[in-house]
Amino acid sequence: MELGLVGLGKMGGNMRERIRRAGHTVIGYDRNPDLADVHSLEELVGELKGPRVVWVMVPAGAATQATIDELAELLQPGDVVVDGGNSRWTDDEKHAEELKAKGIGFVDCGVSGGVWGLQNGYALMYGGDTEDITKVQPIFDALKPEGDFGSVHAGKVGAGHFSKMVHNGIEYAMMQAYAEGWELLEKVDSVTDVREVFRSWQEGTVIRSWLLDLAVNALDDDEHLEKLRGFAQDSGEGRWTVEAAIDNAVPLPAITASLFARFASRQDDSPQMKMIAALRNQFGGHAVESKSEN
Helix, strand or coil, rough: EEEEEEEEHHHHHHHHHHHHHCCCCCECCCCCCCCCCCCCCHHHHHHHHCCCCCEECCCHHHHHHHHHCCCHCCCCCCEEEEEECCHHHHHHHHHHHHHHHHCCCCEEEECCCCHHHHHHHEEEECCCCCCHHHHHHHHHHHHCCCCCCCCCECCCCHHHHHHHHHHHHHHHHHHHHHHHHHHHHHHCCCCCCHHHHHHHHHCCCCCCCHHHHHHHHHHCCCCCCCCCCCCCCCCHHHHHHHHHHCCCCCCHHHHHHHHHHHHHCCCCHHHHHHHHHHHHHHHCCCCCCEEECC
16 A cells, blocks of 8 residues: 655664665655655645545644645545554644544554564554554554554544553563662672673563663673763653543553653662663663763
């Protein structure tokens, strides 16, 4: 099938390549002309045959809103817009209503996989009406990992991004646990090879995971993480998860504590945050701050 893809950065560019490898046609637009196949959203829409599917991979908030506003004027009834960025689920409900008024479908899709998605596939959580999901399904099938899992119709509009938000909240807590354990191991004199302790956990233990594998990768690159500043950003989903927990009276002590630990990293050169920063760089290509930058 044909797909219009808006936003060809770290995630979007690799997604375009994976979809093309599956035999589909992708017409990509990005503000950077060196990345783009066309020079405007109008040109992108004009290249697609109806019913069109346009997937948006731009930063959440104003950029996504502006893109959807422009697409609403260019697309026709029966077309579908997919928001695959990290939008807040409440924005999805607003976008769906705006597009529905013009007969255009809307699907929200949480995407996980980072810089490894091209090779391994992307975990997908999507929300929307079944009729709209069906129009996008071949693209979901191209992006997902091989096998029976890694892709889910999570529910109605907003469910995809809500599920991805909770996924990221869990990710916060898991990374925080690895980071705290690493700092404690580094602190004591009796443990002389912390990196190899982490490596030993990769087989046969109940805490083995892909995040643990990435932690070992980071320690292989910089055994004591001495090159990194103990600072880690929060991308928004952690805050939204905690806010949703408050709204629904659901206790999230581990996730909440991990979010506040990131805030603490902005005050001191936190050893734990070195590991968090290293893990975010490993799985998502997120920027890290070296000590030389300060």
